[in-house]
Amino acid sequence: MPKTNRPVSPYAADAAIRLGQLIRRGRIDRHMTVAALAQRAGVSRGLMQRIEAGDTGCAIGAVFEAAAIVGVRLFDAGQVTMSRDVESNREVMALLPKAIRSHRTEPDDDF
Amino acid sequence: MPKTNRPVSPYAADAAIRLGQLIRRGRIDRHMTVAALAQRAGVSRGLMQRIEAGDTGCAIGAVFEAAAIVGVRLFDAGQVTMSRDVESNREVMALLPKAIRSHRTEPDDDF
DNA sequence: AGTTTATGATCTATAAATAGATCATTTCGG
DNA sequence: CCGAAATGATCTATTTATAGATCATAAACT
Secondary structure (H helix, E strand, C coil): CCCCCCCCCHHHHHHHHHHHHHHHHHHHHCCCCHHHHHHHHCCCHHHHHHHHHCCCCCEHHHHHHHHHHCCCCCCCCCHHHHHHHHHHHHHHHHHCCCCCCCCCCCCCCCC | CCCCCCCCCHHHHHHHHHHHHHHHHHHHHCCCCHHHHHHHHCCCHHHHHHHHHCCCCCEHHHHHHHHHHCCCCCCCCCHHHHHHHHHHHHHHHHHCCCCCCCCCCCCCCCC
């Protein structure tokens, strides 16, 4: 068996699986085939299968694309509000420190 | 400038940017440096920068990993509930049709 | 039941992401 | 201010994902 992709924490893996489930569910609700969804998302059928399976190696753009098509909203808001949030948050970020001054990068090495 | 990655819809792009902003914000709130977060997530500093910038080409596993570390919960629930949802949803999915019978894959070809 | 079609899985070539190093710039802390 | 350090950007080598085809199986509709 060929080694698949990089290791991730259980939480991240579960999150990807959960999102894949939501996408699959949305697709079925809309009576679409995997091939049809893949075509609309501009990806191959194989990739869409991996997205629905929760493969952590998939590009986040492709996953979000599929999610949007089948009506899965991650940030409980439409496109308009989304762009507004992105903009408004940019202003907030401007007030935050540009660089973080860490007293120690490592938690603790000397035991 | 080298051509970066595949094209995605505005919504998917915004979603990635929004998530990147949330991660960056969470990181700063926790007084972590980009390098430190990258190390904890098991990725390179360059990748972490792209994640915070909302690059749609990043692996979803790496992004979710970073999000989890800085406390950004995409599915408003802790790890335990997450795994439970994944499981319970599997049962629901089992009741749904395994294959979708599309009357027509293409909207309409003959005009 | 029989037929059609979606799905799942696997393989190869290609394209793209990632790691790692390096440099310039900004910014924080003393 | 003046160092130390974080960030941002860019480059190359390598790893990895993706497209596309193909095959086998399973499921849906008649």
